[in-house]
Amino acid sequence: xxxxxxxxxxxxxxxxxxxxxxxxxxxxxxxxxxxxxxxxxxxxxxxxxxxxxxxxxxxxxxxxxxxxxxxxxxxxxxxxxxxxxxxxxxxxxxxxxxxxxxxxxxxxxxxxxxxxxxxxxxxxxxxxxxxxxxxxxxxxxxxxxxxxxxxxxxxxxxxxxxxxxxxxxxxxxxxxxxxxxxxxxxxxxxxxxxxxxxxxxxxxxxxxxxxxxxxxxxxxxxxxxxxxxxxxxxxxxxxxxxxxxxxxxxxxxxxxxxxxxxxxxxxxxxxxxxxxxxxxxxxxxxxxxxxxxxxxxxxxxxxxxxxxxxxxx
Amino acid sequence: xxxxxxxxxxxxxxxxxxxxxxxxxxxxxxxxxxxxxxxxxxxxxxxxxxxxxxxxxxxxxxxxxxxxxxxxxxxxxxxxxxxxxxxxxxxxxxxxxxxxxxxxxxxxxxxxxxxxxxxxxxxxxxxxxxxxxxxxxxxxxxxxxxxxxxxxxxxxxxxxxxxxxxxxxxxxxxxxxxxxxxxxxxxxxxxxxxxxxxxxxxxxxxxxxxxxxxxxxxxxxxxxxxxxxxxxxxxxxxxxxxxxxxxxxxxxxxxxxxxxxxxxx
Numbered sequence: 001x002x003x004x005x006x007x008x009x010x011x012x013x014x015x016x017x018x019x020x021x022x023x024x025x026x027x028x029x030x031x032x033x034x035x036x037x038x039x040x041x042x043x044x045x046x047x048x049x050x051x052x053x054x055x056x057x058x059x060x061x062x063x064x065x066x067x068x069x070x071x072x073x074x075x076x077x078x079x080x081x082x083x084x085x086x087x088x089x090x091x092x093x094x095x096x097x098x099x100x101x102x103x104x105x106x107x108x109x110x111x112x113x114x115x116x117x118x119x120x121x122x123x124x125x126x127x128x129x130x131x132x133x134x135x136x137x138x139x140x141x142x143x144x145x146x147x148x149x150x151x152x153x154x155x156x157x158x159x160x161x162x163x164x165x166x167x168x169x170x171x172x173x174x175x176x177x178x179x180x181x182x183x184x185x186x187x188x189x190x191x192x193x194x195x196x197x198x199x200x201x202x203x204x205x206x207x208x209x210x211x212x213x214x215x216x217x218x219x220x221x222x223x224x225x226x227x228x229x230x231x232x233x234x235x236x237x238x239x240x241x242x243x244x245x246x247x248x249x250x251x252x253x254x255x256x257x258x259x260x261x262x263x264x265x266x267x268x269x270x271x272x273x274x275x276x277x278x279x280x281x282x283x284x285x286x287x288x289x290x291x292x293x294x295x296x297x298x299x300x301x302x303x304x305x306x307x308x309x310x311x312x313x
Numbered sequence: 314x315x316x317x318x319x320x321x322x323x324x325x326x327x328x329x330x331x332x333x334x335x336x337x338x339x340x341x342x343x344x345x346x347x348x349x350x351x352x353x354x355x356x357x358x359x360x361x362x363x364x365x366x367x368x369x370x371x372x373x374x375x376x377x378x379x380x381x382x383x384x385x386x387x388x389x390x391x392x393x394x395x396x397x398x399x400x401x402x403x404x405x406x407x408x409x410x411x412x413x414x415x416x417x418x419x420x421x422x423x424x425x426x427x428x429x430x431x432x433x434x435x436x437x438x439x440x441x442x443x444x445x446x447x448x449x450x451x452x453x454x455x456x457x458x459x460x461x462x463x464x465x466x467x468x469x470x471x472x473x474x475x476x477x478x479x480x481x482x483x484x485x486x487x488x489x490x491x492x493x494x495x496x497x498x499x500x501x502x503x504x505x506x507x508x509x510x511x512x513x514x515x516x517x518x519x520x521x522x523x524x525x526x527x528x529x530x531x532x533x534x535x536x537x538x539x540x541x542x543x544x545x546x547x548x549x550x551x552x553x554x555x556x557x558x559x560x561x562x563x564x565x566x567x568x569x570x571x572x573x574x575x576x577x578x
Contacts, residue, residue: 048428052576074430084421086353088360100349101429103342145425 001026001153001183002047007056009042009207016042017053018207024200026152029179031194032187034204040187041081043204044155047185048078060153074103077146081157083138087131091122091141094130095148102149116144120174136167143174154178156186160193172197227293228264228273233286235260246279248272263293346431350439354413355446367408368451374401375455389466391458395476395545398455399483399538402448403512406484407505409447410491413440414572418499433572437565441492448484452477472547479544482557486537487512489564496571512537 002024009017017039024030032040045051047058049069058065063072086094095113104112117126120140125133130141139159146154159175160168175197178184188194194201195215203211203218211218232239235254243252243262248270255261266272273290280287358364378397382388417423426436459473487508494507519536533539537560540553 045424045428050424050428050575070430070432073428076428078425078428080421080424082421084423084425086357086422087420088357089353097349097353098425098429101346101426101431103346103430 001061003059005057007046008054010054016207020209022202022209022212024183024185026183028200029184029198030200030202031198032202032204033194035189038204039207040204041157044157044187048076048155049073075151076153076155077151078155079142079146079157079159083142085130085138085141089130091126091128091130095144098145099148104149112148116147120144136163139163139171152183154182154184158188159186228276229291229293230262230264230276231289232260233288239285246275346435347439347442350436351442351446354440354443358447363408367405371401371405371451372454379458389462389468391462392545394458396542399480399541402484402487403516406487406491407508409444410488410495410508411501411505413444413492414496415498415501415504433569437568437572441489441565444488445485448488452480475547475549476545478549479541482554483537483541485561486557489561493564493568496568
């Protein structure tokens with residue numbers, strides 16, 4: 001649905017994007033993850049045809065965004081980060097206007113507006129002036145205007161920024177639902193958001209894509225070794241060295257600040273949990289807990305970015 | 314052979330008419346988008362206090378000038394009145410155009426407009442047309458002048474018509490200059506000041522004409538106001554009309570280029 005080839009963008013002498021390539025298939029939900037200023041917004045603006053790339057091509061639904069801008073834009077619903085809306089209009093007249101300039105046929109406009117109002121939970125405020133709406137409602141109007149012409153592609157720039165926790169959950173739920181019948185690209189610098197809403201994650205840093213995978217795959221790929229956490233009733237002096245002698249185990253250490261918790265590192269690709277369980281039970285150390293140490297996306301993110309830094313230095 | 318030739322000729326003719334129809338349909342839907350943008354612009358303008366402040370300012374000044382010429386001067390020759398209306402327009406046109414792009418740029422709504430399936434020409438023409446509708450509404454508020462004068466003095470109405478034609482053409486040029494300046498900035502005040510400065514410059518540029526032998530014609534030709542004077546006197550000159558329309562489209566062309574410049578900047 002979206003094909004991005006070797007995208008490069010300079011702002012003056014500043015390189016904002018550096019040879020970015022990726023494709024998004026129909027019905028995929030893709031998250032752009034990266035710190036502020038990484039190039040997420042620039043990439044989205046180029047896909048939407050607001051900016052043109054210095055080099056490279058973008059195709060949306062087979063249409064080149066530079067050569068066939070009208071056709072490609074027709075396929076996209078876009079919500080910029082600041083959620084710009086005409087403050088003097090009512091929600092209803094605004095959505096009607098957006099539907100009209102995006103060529104929704106006259107007879108279908110009312111139906112589409114009613115649908116997105118329902119879908120985005122705007123029923124109570126539909127006749128209010130946009131300037132009087134709360135941040136949460138503005139955000140929903142932003143999503144509603146992106147949906148109003150029923151585009152196959154949705155591009156949402158930081159859709160949950162500045163919302164309170166309950167609104168964040170609601171908006172994420174909405175995005176998840178939209179992912180069922182739309183191709184969605186969303187950007188965020190909040191890590192749990194992508195693991196909650198996206199099937200694929202693109203990590204962008206300093207204008208380059210440094211990783212592309214599913215949230216799970218990313219975790220798996222980046223875990224250099226398997227880390228198992230074992231909580232025991234008591235830890236005898238020889239426990240550490242005895243565990244270290246097991247096959248595939250690389251290192252065993254006590255976890256600081258935790259009560260009787262050992263971290264066992266094993267070679268990747270092996271699941272040593274049954275073996276550890278057996279060993280502990282045989283020695284009668286009292287097994288309380290045994291689990292794989294989940295690496296959060298936060299850690300992965302830091303990991304990738306620091307590694308990349310390392311490469312450059 | 315003959316039958317097939319006729320057949321193919323008919324086919325071509327229907328093909329041509331079909332193509333013409335499609336082209337016409339395309340053009341109409343193209344214009345429809347322009348109209349949507351223009352009408353939104355008009356409605357937005359009249360939700361701001363500036364609109365009413367501007368209209369009151371305009372009405373009071375026009376009323377006073379009309380009173381001075383008609384009641385005190387006791388003449389039905391309204392050319393001075395229409396000359397002055399054009400000067401007042403110079404002050405209020407920046408208020409009509411300053412928000413067009415600057416406000417959308419400041420709010421960020423321009424990004425949504427330009428990422429919709431709308432071409433830059435449609436956006437620019439739509440906004441220009443919106444301000445032109447506002448100008449028409451404003452000028453219609455001076456129509457009491459010919460009505461009153463006709464009732465009392467029964468003058469030839471020709472010069473009135475030509476004055477309004479002139480005001481619309483001269484107004485269109487002023488609006489296109491305002492649209493251009495609005496597209497260059499996200500600050501309405503800067504847009505208004507730049508517009509007023511440009512209009513003032515193009516107004517006074519013919520002043521030194523008489524003193525500069527040889528150059529006088531040049532300065533009079535590039536002065537927007539000097540040409541308008543003919544209209545107010547009842548002279549509708551094609552070369553003035555062509556000048557005004559060309560100038561308007563040139564300014565709008567530069568506006569489109571300015572809006573486009575976001576792409577490569």
